[in-house]
Amino acid sequence: MLELRDIQVDFDGFKALGGVDLTVAEGELRFLIGPNGAGKTTLIDVITGLTRPTSGTVGFDGHDLVGRKEHHIVRLGVGRTFQTAVVFEELTVLENLDLAASFRKPLWSLMRQRKGVTEAVEEALSRTGLEELAERSAGVLSHGQRQWLEIGMLLAQRPRLLLLDEPVAGMSREERERTGELLTGIARDHTVIVVEHDMEFLRRYASQVTVLHEGKVLTEGSVDQVRADPRVQEVYLGRRASDAVGTGS
Template sequence: MSALLEVRGLNVVFSGFHAITDLDFTLDHGELRFLIGPNGAGKTTLIDVITGLTKPASGTVTFGGEALVGKREFQIVRAGVGRTFQTSVVFEELTVLDNLDLAAGFRRRMPALLRRRHGVSDDVASALDTIGLGDLADRPAGVLSHGQRQWLEIGMLVVQRPRLLLLDEPVAGMSRDERERTGELLQSVARDHTVLVVEHDMDFLRRFASTVTVLHEGRMLCEGTVAEVQADPRVQEVYLGRTREELDKEAA
């Protein structure tokens, strides 16, 4: 089976600054992949290119055999790519249930969206259970905690039935308990979807990541398991800011 997402020879330039340089990146069906790197490494830029927010100078992005470069954002969403941003975007005045129902209807035509619906669809009920907000279904989204808003936004993606979820720093600003629940949620979602997570929290990475891609200055630095990435001296130097010898001295 071919890869779900293939990025080949990608170059992104902003006013002479090379944000991404000759990047090749592949994501297989059913993966839960973590994408890390220092600030300015090109992580969010890569997601912006995949989702149509940024146009590359050159290179290709293929999703399920379909070229994405040149498509408009809504076309990429309809192709099966969903994303969250670093700041959650929910409709605060609507209930948790209404947010999910609205997201689930993004493929419906306007008359169907305006028609009053009775009961809860199977997709919405399943998403509500997955994100663990069933007890808050009838509460306005505006009263949710930071972590709960992030879970709701993930649920709003899930009900759209994307093949690929792109999550930009989903645990930023969360408590320890919220990070743990988010990691469990990502593992649950990844059973039925391919998930790419941009993250800075190294403890979270060690706890929940299996495969990790490291970017540095817009280029692929390394890729592998958490153990392999942590053992790579290039990662220790440019991402952690410390060499293997320095880490060993701290542990002694």
């Protein structure tokens, strides 16, 4: 579904990405990890059109994404969240989801009063577990609930690929577990890429992992394969090797 070849990004002489190759299959739940400055968020920015690469190609389901505007990439079926949840605080949970679900509709249709809740919105409410909060203002939600709402807003758009940037940052243990279950469920009928620093979360929920370091792919494979790679242990020098890739021991 997603194929990146020789992605390079230079920022005023600083090489943020130095020739990244990445292939993600349809229906895969891929985790993207690496120390700060490894290029993880920059790579997501390239896929979504926020950053144009200096060179390289980004193929998504037969489309070349390089040079396309962000909203065009969204319409092709690519959605993302950010490290800080972006929701409309003055609107209710339901209104946020409804607005997100309407992005494909023409402007004139948005002026008309809604009648009932669409299937896409109902499904997003159900999958995120926010049904009881549907009429509550997004501004009063907890940190975890805001993150789930943003994921729900993506689901309401019916994307094929979801890119989630540190979705469990700042969450309690219970919220992390609930988010892990949510992502596992989403991955049954979507392709998901997760940028994450929480290594215990990675250990519990990741299947395939790609490790970035200094703007390049260091290694990739299963959690066990990545954990055993001496290069990964060296990158995370200063921590126990087991902590570096989330053995939980």
